[in-house]
Amino acid sequence: MFGRPRAWARRHPVLIDSVTISPVVLFCLATVPNFSDAQWLGGSRVGMPAGVFLTLALLAPLMLRRKYPREVFAAVALMSFGQWLGGLSELPANIAVLVAMYGVAARCTAAWAVAAGLVAELGLALAQTRYGRFDPNAFASMSVFVIAIxxxxxYANTRRRYVEGLVERAERAERERDQQAQIAAAAERTRIARELHDVVAHNVSVMVVQADGAGYAIDSDPEQxxxxxxxxxxxxxxxxxEMRRLVGVLRQEGDHRQEYAPQPGVAQLGDLIKQVGDSGLPIDFTVSGVPQALPEGEQLVIYRIVQEALTNTLKHGGPGARAMVDMTYGRGEVLLRISDDGRGAAAIAPDGGHGLVGMRERAAMYGGSIDAGPKVGGGFQVLARIPTGVTV
Known part of the structure; x- marks a missing residue:
């Protein structure tokens, strides 16, 4: 029910932060006349124009507090420090320091959170020492408020990371479940395909023998x-x-459109790149050389190799990974290079895994080869050579 609004909010953090901070901005601007001409704790009068300017300068960076939490806190803290150096009275807008500190604690590492908390406590101490006699009781009371924030x-940071971890584990479990189902289905189809091959080979052999016998006996023994x-x-x-029975098992029940859909080829690589890119993996796709007319079987092999390699990058590359797909038409071969800069090289065994085995089998059908393994400097690479003009 709330999935789409939350997703929309995550895509527009600046707009959401601007809307949420607008009531605070209006309140602080409305109270500027009450504070700009007053001397609070012995500070100098700010003045109405300077008070409005300082209020906006302190609150405006908060619109970016979720996108740039550390930078926003630094800017607000430095402006408040400059206000302290100038001996100006405090304004309601100085609460921006606490809002920015909360942003750092909620979105950054523990080290940055501790640093932001110490800076806020230091600012609280400086405010008391600059504007009047230091009162330990007052400092302790206000520190409780700062520490609570x-x-x-x-807590918000811990809960957010926990929820993200749960979502990631759920997505990984779902992908693994689907992959296991696909592996089991592929194994079953492989078994059925072997049975189909045996049936066809046996019956064709019988038919050839019978046809040879009929050819020899057609003149001497017409009855035979x-x-x-x-x-x-x-x-x-x-x-x-037998073929109808076995092939019927291979059909996908409930998806009649797939029975008549043409097999993908080189022309559909662009759609594949876009589909994987929409899943969160940036991809650079380049084609070089003079395109050649390839048989449908070779085009399907090229498509499946690229699809499997990108699927592995999507599964194991980790956040921030980027993939590169280079397809080169050479003399007598097509060279595919699918690489990434992710952290998933250790998760993919070069000699194991159904995906790499399947890619090697597909390439071997046309006399090709697959070289897959970690790259120097990080990431993973699949290098495929598919000879052209091969008949199987």
Whole structure:
């Protein structure tokens, strides 16, 4: 129910922060006349124009507090320090220091959170020493308020990371479940394909033998030739029945469109790149050389190799990974180079995994080769060479 609004809010953090901070800005601007001409704790009068300017300068950076939490806190803290150096009275807008401190605690590492909390405490101490006699009781009371905000930010950070971890584990479990189902289905289809091959090979062999016998006996023994032709007819019908039965098992139930959809090829690589890119993996796709007319089988091999390599990068590359797909038409071969700069090289065993095995089998059908492994400097690379003009 709330999935789409939350996703929209994550895509527009500046707009959301601007809307949430606008009531604070209006309140602080409305109270500037009450504070600009007053001397609070012995500070100098700020003045109405300077008070409005200082209020906006302190609160405006908060619109970017989620996108740049450390930079926003530094800017607000430095402006407040400059206000302290100038001996100006405090304004309601100085609460921006605490809001920015919360942003650092809620979105940065523990070290940055501790640093922001110490800076806020230092600013509190400086405010008391600059504008009047230092009162330990007052300092302790206000520190409780500051520490409460800091702890709330730490809690929000911990909960956010926990939720992100749960979401990531759930997505990984779902992907692994789907992959296991696909692996099991692929294994079953491989078994059925072998059975189909045996059925066709056996029956065709019988038909060839019967046809040879009919050819020899057609003049000397027409009756024997007639029986041989009848045996050929019966064997052919049996072979067709077995093929229909086995091929029917391979069909996807409930998805009749897939039965008639053409197999993807080189022309569909752009759509594949876009589809994977929409899943969160930036991809640079380049094609070089003179394009050649390739058989549909070779085009399907190229498409599946690129698809499997990008799937591995999406699974194991980690956040911030980027993939590169280079397709080069050479003399007598097509060279595919699919690489990434992610951290998933250790998660993909060069000699294991169904994906790499499947890629090698597909390439071997056309006399090609696959070289897959970690890159120097990080990342993973799949290098495929597919000879062109090969008949299988």
């Amino acid at each position: 800091w702890i709330t930010g730490i 030739a007639r029986r041989a032709v009848q045996a050929i007819s019966a064997t052919g019908r049996t072979a067709l029945a």
